[in-house]
Amino acid sequence: MAARLVLHDSHRGQFPAIAPIGKRVTLQEQTFGRVAAGRLHTASFHADALGAHVQPESFPAVK
Numbered sequence: 463m464a465a466r467l468v469l470h471d472s473h474r475g476q477f478p479a480i481a482p483i484g485k486r487v488t489l490q491e492q493t494f495g496r497v498a499a500g501r502l503h504t505a506s507f508h509a510d511a512l513g514a515h516v517q518p519e520s521f522p523a524v525k
Contacts, residue, residue, distance in 0.1 A: 463493075463494070463496070463497055463502070464492070464493065464494050464495075465492070465493045466490070466491075466492055466493075467490065467491040467492075467493065468488065468489075468490050469488065469489045469490075469491070470486065470487075470488050471486070471487065471489075472484055472485065472486055472487070473485055473486075473487045489509065490509070490510040491507060491508065491509045491510065492507075492508045493505060493506070493508075494506050494508075
């Protein structure tokens, strides 16, 4: 099983090393899982943290 998630929200809470700024941000994540006997057996989640940090309109520049 595989899924691609795209999340759109306002940055109102602390994000790793970045203070909230109240602007819209987009975060992407890929999820992969293995289904056995009709149930989710294992899963892994891979978030695009770099993509979140390079949204110049949403986050301040990292120095």
